[in-house]
Amino acid sequence: MADDSVIYDSTPCLLHLILLAELFTHASSRPAHSPDLCGMFRSMIHQVDRLTILSKELHNLTDEELVNFEGVENRLDGLPHMQHTAAHFNSLKVNESLSKLFVYTQSFRLHVDWLKTAKESVSLSSQSAERVSSHLLQLSNLLNASLLLISEEVPQSPSASLPVVSTAFDVLRFSVEISEHLEVFCNWSKRVLVHLQRLSRCPRH
Ligand SMILES: *[C@@H]1O[C@H](CO)[C@@H](O)[C@H](O)[C@H]1NC(C)=O
Numbered sequence: 001m002a003d004d005s006v007i008y009d010s011t012p013c014l015l016h017l018i019l020l021a022e023l024f025t026h027a028s029s030r031p032a033h034s035p036d037l038c039g040m041f042r043s044m045i046h047q048v049d050r051l052t053i054l055s056k057e058l059h060n061l062t063d064e065e066l067v068n069f070e071g072v073e074n075r076l077d078g079l080p081h082m083q084h085t086a087a088h089f090n091s092l093k094v095n096e097s098l099s100k101l102f103v104y105t106q107s108f109r110l111h112v113d114w115l116k117t118a119k120e121s122v123s124l125s126s127q128s129a130e131r132v133s134s135h136l137l138q139l140s141n142l143l144n145a146s147l148l149l150i151s152e153e154v155p156q157s158p159s160a161s162l163p164v165v166s167t168a169f170d171v172l173r174f175s176v177e178i179s180e181h182l183e184v185f186c187n188w189s190k191r192v193l194v195h196l197q198r199l200s201r202c203p204r205h
């Protein structure tokens with residue numbers, strides 16, 4: 001036992017050197033992650049998490065009240081529809097996903113800003129729509145900046161023809177519809193962004 005400790009006395013130093021060498025070879029063979037892009041992904045996920053919570057407040061209805069809106073036909077054809085299949089997630093590229101996220105975010109901004117005006121026109125509180133809108137704007141700015149960072153063209157923002165609303169009931173129906181779509185969008189975006197973090201080899205936190 002005593003002999004062992006003498007023999008291995010110099011090994012810790014050698015071990016350090018070997019570990020250091022390993023570290024350098026690993027670092028150079030692995031594709032470097034972009035710290036800026038990784039930071040942006042983190043900020044985007046933060047915005048999406050906030051929007052997930054806020055999306056439920058968009059209509060400000062209780063579960064009992066919501067039952068009255070079940071089965072009401074959807075009327076906002078311009079709201080984005082996301083693909084949720086596993087095959088879809090596996091084929092995602094960073095540039096295409098960011099472009100898609102940007103277009104969807106802009107589309108929701110358009111709808112939520114319209115909803116805010118519609119709520120005001122029938123004297124409903126527009127606070128929740130205002131909050132959602134401001135987080136969508138921050139998300140859209142982050143997406144814009146990340147597209148510029150990877151030298152990808154920023155896609156054109158979508159337009160939509162939105163209906164004229166005259167009653168508070170109408171506005172509530174649209175609030176429910178946008179709220180539900182926004183929740184699906186948040187789930188989808190979160191999965192896409194986590195996938196992009198992995199693709200870009202961003203450090204985990
Ligand atoms: C996205 O990047 C890939 C290469 O990683 C390229 O082949 C493809 O054309 C790009 N797509 C767009 C829409 O720019």
Ligand SMILES: *[C@@H]1O[C@H](CO)[C@@H](O)[C@H](O)[C@H]1NC(C)=O
Binds near residue numbers: 126
């Ligand atoms: C939600 O409704 C309550 C009354 O039912 C009201 O006091 C509150 O201000 C509303 N909140 C929002 C964000 O609209």
Ligand SMILES: *[C@@H]1O[C@H](CO)[C@@H](O)[C@H](O)[C@H]1NC(C)=O
Binds near residue numbers: 141144145154
């Ligand atoms: C994207 O960012 C650039 C540079 O900051 C800015 O000029 C442009 O207006 C932005 N585009 C959108 C759609 O926000």
Ligand SMILES: *[C@@H]1O[C@H](CO)[C@@H](O)[C@H](O)[C@H]1NC(C)=O
Binds near residue numbers: 183187
């Ligand atoms: C979003 O995801 C949460 C948990 O992952 C789930 O409970 C919720 O039903 C999902 N919402 C939609 C609209 O897909």
